[in-house]
Structures are given as C-alpha cells and as structure tokens.
Amino acid sequence: MEQIKKLFSAKYKRFWLALMFVCLIAAPFVTSNLQKRVMTTIFIYCLLSMGNMLISGHAGMLNMGQAAFYGVGAYIAAIMQLNYGVPFILCFIVAGLGAGLCGFLVSIPCLRLDTDFLSLITTAFSYIFLAIVRNWMSVTRGPMGLTAIPPIELFGYKFSGATSIYFLLLGIVVVCYILMNNIVNSRIGRAIQATRDDSIGAQSVGVKADLYKVLAFVIGTTLAGFAGALYASYIGYISPNNFVYDTSLTIMQMCIIGGLGSMPGSIIGAAFFVVMPELIRPLAVYRVGVGGIIMIAFMLFRPQGILGSRAFACSTGIQEKLKQKHMEWKMRKQRAERAGEGVR
Amino acid sequence: MSEHVMEAQNIKMYFGGVHAVDDISVYVDKNEILGIIGPNGSGKTTLVNVLTGIYTPTEGKCLFNGQDITGKKLQNMTGLGIARTFQNLRIFKALTVMDNILVGQHLTISNSPWDILFHGKHYRETERKARERAMEALELVGLEKNADDFAGAIPYGAQKRLELARALVMDPRLLMLDEPTAGLNGVESEELMMLVKEIQQRNQISIILIEHNMKLMMKLSDRVLVMDAGREIALGVPAEIQSNPVVIKAYLGEG
Ligand SMILES: Nc1ncnc2c1ncn2[C@@H]1O[C@H](COP(=O)(O)OP(=O)(O)OP(=O)(O)O)[C@@H](O)[C@H]1O
Numbered sequence: 001m002e003q004i005k006k007l008f009s010a011k012y013k014r015f016w017l018a019l020m021f022v023c024l025i026a027a028p029f030v031t032s033n034l035q036k037r038v039m040t041t042i043f044i045y046c047l048l049s050m051g052n053m054l055i056s057g058h059a060g061m062l063n064m065g066q067a068a069f070y071g072v073g074a075y076i077a078a079i080m081q082l083n084y085g086v087p088f089i090l091c092f093i094v095a096g097l098g099a100g101l102c103g104f105l106v107s108i109p110c111l112r113l114d115t116d117f118l119s120l121i122t123t124a125f126s127y128i129f130l131a132i133v134r135n136w137m138s139v140t141r142g143p144m145g146l147t148a149i150p151p152i153e154l155f156g157y158k159f160s161g162a163t164s165i166y167f168l169l170l171g172i173v174v175v176c177y178i179l180m181n182n183i184v185n186s187r188i189g190r191a192i193q194a195t196r197d198d199s200i201g202a203q204s205v206g207v208k209a210d211l212y213k214v215l216a217f218v219i220g221t222t223l224a225g226f227a228g229a230l231y232a233s234y235i236g237y238i239s240p241n242n243f244v245y246d247t248s249l250t251i252m253q254m255c256i257i258g259g260l261g262s263m264p265g266s267i268i269g270a271a272f273f274v275v276m277p278e279l280i281r282p283l284a285v286y287r288v289g290v291g292g293i294i295m296i297a298f299m300l301f302r303p304q305g306i307l308g309s310r311a312f313a314c315s316t317g318i319q320e321k322l323k324q325k326h327m328e329w330k331m332r333k334q335r336a337e338r339a340g341e342g343v344r
Numbered sequence: 345m346s347e348h349v350m351e352a353q354n355i356k357m358y359f360g361g362v363h364a365v366d367d368i369s370v371y372v373d374k375n376e377i378l379g380i381i382g383p384n385g386s387g388k389t390t391l392v393n394v395l396t397g398i399y400t401p402t403e404g405k406c407l408f409n410g411q412d413i414t415g416k417k418l419q420n421m422t423g424l425g426i427a428r429t430f431q432n433l434r435i436f437k438a439l440t441v442m443d444n445i446l447v448g449q450h451l452t453i454s455n456s457p458w459d460i461l462f463h464g465k466h467y468r469e470t471e472r473k474a475r476e477r478a479m480e481a482l483e484l485v486g487l488e489k490n491a492d493d494f495a496g497a498i499p500y501g502a503q504k505r506l507e508l509a510r511a512l513v514m515d516p517r518l519l520m521l522d523e524p525t526a527g528l529n530g531v532e533s534e535e536l537m538m539l540v541k542e543i544q545q546r547n548q549i550s551i552i553l554i555e556h557n558m559k560l561m562m563k564l565s566d567r568v569l570v571m572d573a574g575r576e577i578a579l580g581v582p583a584e585i586q587s588n589p590v591v592i593k594a595y596l597g598e599g
C-alpha cells in the first residue's frame with residue numbers, strides 16, 4: 001500500500017502526466033468511433049465541470065444552473081451560425097461572453113444572499129431558460145430544437161471527422177485546464193477561496209469579497225458558454241432536452257465526486273460520469289439508481305470526493321469514524337488488559 | 345490639536361433595543377497600545393467592529409489620521425493601514441498556512457490579468473517574494489514548520505498565531521487584536537503578548553487590544569479603557585485604572 005502511494009507522489013507527477021498525454025494522443029488511433037465520441041463528450045463535460053468547480057468548489061457557491069449557461073452558449077452559437085452565417089470562431093467567443101453575461105446578471109442578486117439561496121436562484125434561472133427556449137418558437141423552434149448546425153470550421157479547416165474533433169477538443173480542454181489552474185494558484189484564486197472559507201476574514205485583509213464571487217461566477221459560466229458552442233457544432237443538433245436541470249445535477253455530481261476545490265478532480269469527475277453509464281448499460285432498467293447509490297456511498301466513505309481535500313469537507317466519512325471508533329476501542333481494551341495484569 | 349491615529353467620537357451602536365456601545369469616545373496615538381477591558385457582553389468587540397467598518401455606527405464618527413472613515417467598508421480598511429484579528433478566529437481553514445499568509449498580502453501582490461493567466465516571469469518573481477515574506481511572518485510566530493499544513497488542521501493556539509501573522513504581514517499602521525490569547529495557556533499567552541509588544545516597538549505601530557488577562561493588560565497597555573454595558577466607566581493609564589474605585593467595584597473586585 002505504501003509503495004502504491006509512493007508511486008503517485010509528487011516525485012512521479014511528471015512521469016504520470018507524460019504517460020497520460022501519450023495515451024490521450026495515441027487513443028484516437030486505436031479506438032473505435034464510438035469510443036472517440038465518448039471521449040469527446042468527456043472533453044465537453046470537462047469544460048462544464050471545470051467552470052462549475054471554480055464556482056462551487058473554489059468559490060463555494062452552489063451553482064445548480066450550469067446546464068442553462070451551457071444552453072445559452074449553445075443557442076447563441078447555433079442561432080448566429082444558422083441565421084446569420086457568422087464564422088464559428090466568432091460564435092464561439094460570443095457564446096462564451098453571452099453565458100458569462102448571464103452569469104454576471106445571476107450572480108448580482110446572490111451577493112446579498114447565502115449560498116443556499118444561490119442554489120435556488122440558479123435553479124430558477126435554469127427553468128426560466130428552459131421556458132424561453134421551449135416557447136420562443138420563431139427563434140429557437142421550441143421543443144423541435146435547432147438542426148443542421150454546420151460542423152466546426154476554423155481557418156478554412158473543417159472539423160468533421162471524429163478524430164479531428166477529438167484533437168480540437170483535447171487541445172481546448174488542455175488550454176482551459178492550464179489557464180484555470182493558473183487562476184486558482186494565483187492572487188485571484190486565493191482570494192476566491194479565502195472568500196469561500198470566511199468572507200469577513202477575507203475582507204479584513206482587503207479582499208473585495210463581492211468582486212471575487214462575481215468574478216468566479218463569470219469565469220465559470222463563460223466556460224459553460226464555450227462548451228455549449230462546441231457541443232452545438234459537434235453534434236449539429238440541439239434541443240431544450242440537452243440543457244435540462246438533470247444535466248446541471250450531473251455536472252454538480254461530477255464536481256462533488258471529483259472533489260470540490262480540486263481542478264484535476266473536475267476532470268476525473270467528468271470522465272467518471274460520462275463513462276459510468278456506458279459501462280453499466282447491461283444493467284438495463286436497474287441502472288437508473290446506480291448514480292444515486294454511488295453518490296451516497298461517496299458521501300459516506302469519502303465526502304471530500306476523489307481528489308478533494310479533507311480540510312474542505314470538514315466532517316469525515318463514516319469509514320474514518322469507524323476507524324476512529326475501532327482505535328478507541330482497541331486502546332480501551334489494551335488499557336483494560338494492562339490494568340488487569342497490574343491486579344494480577 | 346495634534347492628529348490621533350484613530351479617534352472614535354461619541355460612538356453609539358444600537359441593535360434594536362440593545363445598546364451594545366453607548367457613547368464611547370476614545371483615541372489611540374502613534375506608537376501606543378490602548379487596552380480595552382470589560383465584562384462579557386460589555387461591547388468591546390462591537391466597538392472594534394464599528395472601528396473596522398463591519399458595522400456602521402448608529403451615531404458618532406470614526407477618524408483615522410484625521411480622515412473621516414465612518415461607514416467605510418471593512419475591505420477598504422486594509423488599504424488605509426488598519427489590520428485586525430477576530431475573537432472567533434476567521435482564518436481560511438481549507439487553505440494551507442502559507443496560502444493564508446499569501447492572502448494577507450492580497451493588496452501588495454500586483455499581477456496583471458496576463459500574469460495570472462499565463463504565470464509569466466513577473467508573476468513568478470512577485471510570487472517568490474510574497475512567499476519569502478510569508479515565511480518571515482511565519483517564522484516570527486513560530487509556524488514555519490506548519491507552512492504546508494491546512495490551517496483548519498493545526499491546533500487552536502497555532503491558528504491564533506496564524507491569524508496574527510496574517511494581520512502582521514499587511515504591515516499595518518494600526519492593529520486591532522480582539523482577545524488574541526483567548527484559549528491559550530498562561531505561557532503561550534505571555535509569549536504571544538511579548539511578541540506583539542516587540543513588533544509594536546520595532547514597527548512603531550499603534551495597537552488596540554482587547555484582553556481579559558488583567559496582569560498582561562496592565563503590563564502592556566499605555567492606556568486602558570474600561571467598558572461596562574456599552575458605556576465607558578474609566579479611561580486612563582494602568583496605575584489609575586487599578587486604583588479606580590468604580591473599576592475595582594465593577595470589574596477587578598470580582599477577581
Ligand atoms: N449583530 C448583533 N446583533 C444584535 N446584538 C448584538 C450584535 N452584536 C453584538 N450584540 C450584542 O451587543 C452586546 C455586546 O457584545 P460584544 O460582543 O461587543 O461584547 P464583548 O464585550 O466583546 O464580550 P466578550 O467579552 O464576550 O467578547 C451583547 O449583548 C451582544 O449580544
């Protein structure tokens with residue numbers, strides 16, 4: 001066990017990263033198209049969960065509307081391309097900005113409220129968004145959705161094959177991951193986390209707490225907007241069903257399982273929740289509950305998620321508690337034995 | 345009239361019917377330690393909260409170096425050179441001890457958005473300097489070995505010292521300490537207060553100190569304000585306070 005732990009220590013980090021990269025680059029050449037599509041879906045969810053991680057994990061604001069921001073991006077990009085023939089790169093940027101603007105507007109009323117209320121407001125935003133896209137027939141075509149969105153085209157190159165899209169998204173995820181990680185490990189990222197841990201304490205060292213809450217929200221939702229634009233052009237078809245509340249919940253689950261407050265965790269969480277349903281397909285109807293069971297098991301045994309830090313989860317899981325109880329019991333037994341020997 | 349570093353003029357802070365602070369006027373001068381004592385619930389913390397902008401007073405004015413700062417927000421106080429610690433620790437539990445101190449340098453670390461996104465040369469330079477400074481601050485309070493621990497995981501006494509280091513690293517002109525030794529044992533609190541005194545003399549700063557430990561208080565403070573039920577019952581040098589019959593009756597008499 002100790003040796004396994006050692007293998008994953010900081011010393012070998014470079015090695016594992018390099019290995020992962022080689023695998024990721026080699027993967028499309030040895031996998032089927034279906035597998036490539038699964039990987040590409042993971043990449044899109046990575047963007048969503050990274051954004052949500054900054055909001056919920058680092059800033060501690062419970063964002064239950066990430067799918068709606070995703071939808072805003074997707075619809076903006078799709079409508080711009082279908083109705084006005086705007087080139088993809090521009091749609092991509094505007095989709096990010098549009099989602100970020102929505103994030104900004106949603107986060108303003110939240111400054112005066114607790115985290116719990118923020119989850120209500122983002123939930124409300126999620127349903128308002130759905131109501132609009134379902135009913136604004138002339139623009140969004142309602143439940144029928146938008147079809148025939150052209151594939152991604154950048155600088156004259158069409159990303160239509162599964163492999164080319166795979167590499168494009170891999171590149172975007174890597175860049176976004178590096179940037180997000182840089183933000184988290186900077187003055188801004190520390191201020192965001194400090195605000196989460198103790199807002200008044202943060203203000204007492206000159207951190208403008210409100211500013212950083214809004215900033216985290218805007219950055220996180222901008223990423224969702226980017227993901228939306230990519231998704232729309234990648235699949236070529238979007239409908240309100242892609243952006244329902246359930247999707248927000250899934251993104252939240254990705255962050256929780258991955259470990260709130262850990263950027264790499266958001267990637268692992270995304271991979272887990274995209275791959276898991278594929279793996280348990282043979283379970284047929286019974287599979288609906290599996291996600292829930294996994295969540296409960298995590299909350300019991302590892303509340304901080306796969307990569308999250310114990311300090312953030314505060315309370316420990318049942319496993320830890322049992323271990324503690326066991327240790328106490330052992331100590332008491334030893335003490336009793338020793339006392340018994342003394343008497344004899 | 346010479347300017348005081350911080351001056352409170354007729355501060356009143358009412359929470360509905362609770363007169364938490366009732367007409368307090370007090371000042372602190374350069375290089376001076378002002379002690380505030382009083383029984384539980386006498387409004388000491390509330391007074392400091394008013395002075396640091398957490399509450400806006402019902403009535404009265406706060407002046408800092410002659411400038412009216414009444415109603416200014418807490419987050420803008422640091423820029424002026426005011427730092428504080430809290431009675432109920434307000435450290436960043438899920439950040440490491442080192443990161444806590446780095447957050448304390450929030451205003452002195454200057455990075456452009458470009459630096460922050462790409463971690464360029466300037467970023468690395470400022471970050472390295474900030475870490476060095478943080479390490480110095482940690483050494484000062486004896487926490488250098490805990491730099492990589494989570495702040496929430498270190499013992500209570502260490503957390504208290506961490507909060508002090510976080511305030512010190514801001515290089516304040518005025519430091520407000522709300523019961524810095526609460527929960528520490530006798531030796532620990534003596535050590536901490538000697539450290540505070542040393543820093544005060546070295547950096548020539550002013551301190552407002554709330555403390556229950558009478559002996560320490562009388563030893564350290566230049567002047568002492570005694571509060572009871574939100575009101576001032578005495579204000580003077582320690583020797584005066586110790587012999588003041590009202591104070592003896594209301595406060596010292598108990599012990
Ligand atoms: N935000 C608030 N709302 C209502 N009442 C408050 C508030 N803050 C403080 N009070 C009341 O004001 C009074 C003074 O409280 P304060 O915390 O300032 O006392 P203290 O002198 O610091 O006491 P201690 O020695 O216990 O720290 C108390 O009666 C308290 O209940």
Ligand SMILES: [Mg+2]
Nearest residue numbers: 388389390431
């Ligand atoms: Mg108090």
